[in-house]
Amino acid sequence: AAGVIQSPRHLIKEKRETATLKCYPIPRHDTVYWYQQGPGQDPQFLISFYEKMQSDKGSIPDRFSAQQFSDYHSELNMSSLELGDSALYFCASSPGGRSTDTQYFGPGTRLTVL
Amino acid sequence: LAKTTQPISMDSYEGQEVNITCSHNNIATNDYITWYQQFPSQGPRFIIQGYKTKVTNEVASLFIPADRKSSTLSLPRVSLSDTAVYYCLVGEKAAGNKLTFGGGTRVLVKP
Numbered sequence: 001a002a003g004v005i006q007s008p009r010h011l012i013k014e015k016r017e018t019a020t021l022k023c024y025p026i027p028r029h030d031t032v033y034w035y036q037q038g039p040g041q042d043p044q045f046l047i048s049f050y051e052k053m054q055s056d057k058g059s060i061p062d063r064f065s066a067q068q069f070s071d072y073h074s075e076l077n078m079s080s081l082e083l084g085d086s087a088l089y090f091c092a093s094s095p096g097g098r099s100t101d102t103q104y105f106g107p108g109t110r111l112t113v114l
Numbered sequence: 115l116a117k118t119t120q121p122i123s124m125d126s127y128e129g130q131e132v133n134i135t136c137s138h139n140n141i142a143t144n145d146y147i148t149w150y151q152q153f154p155s156q157g158p159r160f161i162i163q164g165y166k167t168k169v170t171n172e173v174a175s176l177f178i179p180a181d182r183k184s185s186t187l188s189l190p191r192v193s194l195s196d197t198a199v200y201y202c203l204v205g206e207k208a209a210g211n212k213l214t215f216g217g218g219t220r221v222l223v224k225p
Contacts, residue, residue, distance in 0.1 A: 004157075033212060042201070042215040043158060056212050090157045092213075101148075101211050105157025 002026055004106030006091050012112045013081050021076040021109045025093030031055070032074040033092040033103060034066060043090060049074055081113045118202045123220040132189040134219050136202030139183045146207040147178060147185045152199045152218070161200075162187070163207070189221075197223045 005024040013019050025032050031050045035043040045058035049068035060066075063081075068074045078085060088110050092103040119137040126132045138147070146165050150158040162169055164176040164185070175188040189196055201218040205211055 035213075042218065043152075043213070045212040045214065048212055058212060088155065092157065101146075101205075101207050102160045102163070103158075103213060105159065108155070108157055110155070 004091055004093050004104055006089075006106040006109050008109060009107065010110050010112075012114065014114055015081055015083060017081050017113075019078045019081060019111060021078070021089050021091075021111070023074045023076070023091030023093075023106060025072050025074070025091075026104055029093035029095055029104070030072055031094045032068055032072070033094075034060075034074070034076050035090040035092065035105075037088040037090065037108075038084075039087070046076070078111075083113050086111060086113045118204055118216060120200075120202050120217060120219045122217070123222070125222045125224060126192055127224050128193055129191050132192050132196070132221060132223075134187045134189075134200055134202075134221070135184055136187070137184045138202070138204045141182050141204055142206075144206045145204050147176065147182075148203045148205075148213075149174070149176065149187045150201045150203065150213070150215075152201065153197075158201065158213075158215070165207075192221075192223045194223050194225060197221060 007022045033048040034046040037043045046060040047066050048056045052068045063079050066076045088108045090108045092105045094103045148163040149161040152158040162174050162176045166178050169176045177186045199218040199220050
């Protein structure tokens, strides 16, 4: 079965640079979530979108922004990168409008800020 | 949001049954109990979800007592590949709800 696709899988950036992470949800899933997981930490919710509209917002820095496009893929844009932004970034998708909350996670993007 | 408490870590051996208990004293009437599994450097994976009594699927069983203040995830006959972190989450079963991960249980299966 098709899974959530994330690109790139690995990304190395310098401080103060920008980065864009992409997420392609499972077909027919209209809800996308972004999570950040620092080294040795639990995943932390950043932001979510349902039908291309922001549906919830967590501890996402103002330097980060995200959007969901007409084909339901999502992009997380990160600017003025800091060393502390080094983490695994997971995207998850769910059927959204249907009566289920099970989220399916992608393989993650490992961001390293030098 | 109901707070959950689970053991930090557990060790087991191949072929044994592993039971992880999660406490959620402040669980609300509309809350469901969901368990996710996470391998190192991989995204969490849904294991099982329940509301009351017992739920079983091909991977695990979930036991929920009548007062619903705790739940137990049971993994039958574990193998080395079951070594992972297991998260207990409590919340409403509503589409679009964010997942709040906190303090999972690190299970180590030994040969």
